[in-house]
Amino acid sequence: MAQYNVAPLENLVEQFEKMPGIGHKTAQRLAYYVLNLSKTEAEQLAAAVMDAHTKIHYCSRCCNLTDKELCPICASDSRDHSVICVVETPRDVTAVENTREYSGTYHVLHGSISPLNGISPEELTVKELLARIAQGGVNEVIMATNPTVEGDATALYLSGLLKPMGIKVTRLAYGIPVGGDLEYADEYTLAKALEGRNEI
Amino acid sequence: MAQYNVAPLENLVEQFEKMPGIGHKTAQRLAYYVLNLSKTEAEQLAAAVMDAHTKIHYCSRCCNLTDKELCPICASDSRDHSVICVVETPRDVTAVENTREYSGTYHVLHGSISPLNGISPEELTVKELLARIAQGGVNEVIMATNPTVEGDATALYLSGLLKPMGIKVTRLAYGIPVGGDLEYADEYTLAKALEGRNEI
Numbered sequence: 001m002a003q004y005n006v007a008p009l010e011n012l013v014e015q016f017e018k019m020p021g022i023g024h025k026t027a028q029r030l031a032y033y034v035l036n037l038s039k040t041e042a043e044q045l046a047a048a049v050m051d052a053h054t055k056i057h058y059c060s061r062c063c064n065l066t067d068k069e070l071c072p073i074c075a076s077d078s079r080d081h082s083v084i085c086v087v088e089t090p091r092d093v094t095a096v097e098n099t100r101e102y103s104g105t106y107h108v109l110h111g112s113i114s115p116l117n118g119i120s121p122e123e124l125t126v127k128e129l130l131a132r133i134a135q136g137g138v139n140e141v142i143m144a145t146n147p148t149v150e151g152d153a154t155a156l157y158l159s160g161l162l163k164p165m166g167i168k169v170t171r172l173a174y175g176i177p178v179g180g181d182l183e184y185a186d187e188y189t190l191a192k193a194l195e196g197r198n199e200i
Numbered sequence: 201m202a203q204y205n206v207a208p209l210e211n212l213v214e215q216f217e218k219m220p221g222i223g224h225k226t227a228q229r230l231a232y233y234v235l236n237l238s239k240t241e242a243e244q245l246a247a248a249v250m251d252a253h254t255k256i257h258y259c260s261r262c263c264n265l266t267d268k269e270l271c272p273i274c275a276s277d278s279r280d281h282s283v284i285c286v287v288e289t290p291r292d293v294t295a296v297e298n299t300r301e302y303s304g305t306y307h308v309l310h311g312s313i314s315p316l317n318g319i320s321p322e323e324l325t326v327k328e329l330l331a332r333i334a335q336g337g338v339n340e341v342i343m344a345t346n347p348t349v350e351g352d353a354t355a356l357y358l359s360g361l362l363k364p365m366g367i368k369v370t371r372l373a374y375g376i377p378v379g380g381d382l383e384y385a386d387e388y389t390l391a392k393a394l395e396g397r398n399e400i
Contacts, residue, residue: 008267012252015245019233021226030219032291034249035256035265042253045215046246049234052212053242056235065235067208091232 009035061132063108063125065090073105080104082139086129086158088112088146096144104142107132112150113157121157129158133165140168147174209235261332263308263325265290273305280304282339286329286358288312288346296344304342307332312350313357321357329358333365340368347374 016027059071083104145151159169174192216227259271283304309324345351359369374392
């Protein structure tokens with residue numbers, strides 16, 4: 001409404017509306033939530049936004065997000081530094097970590113090769129990955145890019161670069177999800193699951 | 201994960217998680233959104249939070265939120281200052297304004313009387329409403345509190361105070377919602393709609 005307009009409130013609503021998955025109504029609700037915060041809480045929120053922005057940068061080895069020179073995983077002695085798991089985003093690192101099954105290190109590409117969106121290997125952290133492997137000590141690179149056309153293309157492109165360097169390159173297994181229902185699995189997934197069947 | 205932890209990021213996720221309707225996954229998504237902002241955009245977001253918090257206060261007349269001494273509605277000459285619409289929250293003002301059918305002023309109670317939640321009339325802006333009416337010039341007070349037990353109790357309580365002052369007190373009509381279906385209307389609403397039937 002033009003008639004009823006509180007500039008700082010409208011501005012805050014607009015800021016929230018820009019966020020992913022936040023519509024106008026939710027943005028209003030969040031703005032009113034901020035208004036109801038105490039002064040200290042509002043300051044903490046504003047500081048958290050700025051802190052995350054100024055303190056977080058890429059790990060100098062694996063390109064994951066960190067507030068130190070090396071991320072905790074690259075800096076850890078208890079991780080297996082001879083295995084690198086290549087993922088598209090920092091969120092994928094969290095996903096793999098949550099399995100508690102992986103003790104190697106990571107490399108975050110920050111995207112996948114996508115000619116349609118104008119993303120070439122130069123935009124990704126491929127150069128950093130190759131430099132890292134050239135230093136030696138790496139035996140295996142696990143491709144954990146997304147099971148999409150772009151993710152597959154990226155995995156294929158990287159394996160083409162890495163195999164001549166004498167590195168074992170593997171790919172996450174395709175198959176039916178645990179707890180899933182065969183009836184609802186799409187034909188491509190099912191075909192991949194058949195293809196990759198294991199002896200029991 | 202204890203192993204993989206970036207303090208400023210975790211802190212920002214926690215801040216977002218406190219917001220209404222925001223779970224852990226959404227909070228993470230918002231935090232990554234903030235990380236991807238440019239420095240200027242992050243500063244604008246942080247500033248919007250602080251601005252909304254420091255600049256917005258209650259209108260000295262109607263207790264609605266504003267960044268000026270009087271809210272635009274109270275300050276406007278084109279509004280009918282002899283009619284006051286009493287609502288529970290600033291959001292209700294926006295809702296009534298959106299009808300474009302009301303040209304009077306508002307009074308925001310900032311809640312409703314609720315003995316169960318320990319909210320007595322002293323916690324609301326009842327005192328301000330009475331002082332405002334005592335100054336004269338008000339003919340009608342429209343109770344637009346929510347159609348709940350608390351909202352009704354508040355309307356009844358206020359009408360008991362205002363009627364002796366010679367003020368006409370009205371209540372929003374109950375009835376079936378426009379576009380609703382009789383079959384799905386609950387019996388209380390339908391009974392109220394029958395009771396309030398109008399000649400056509």
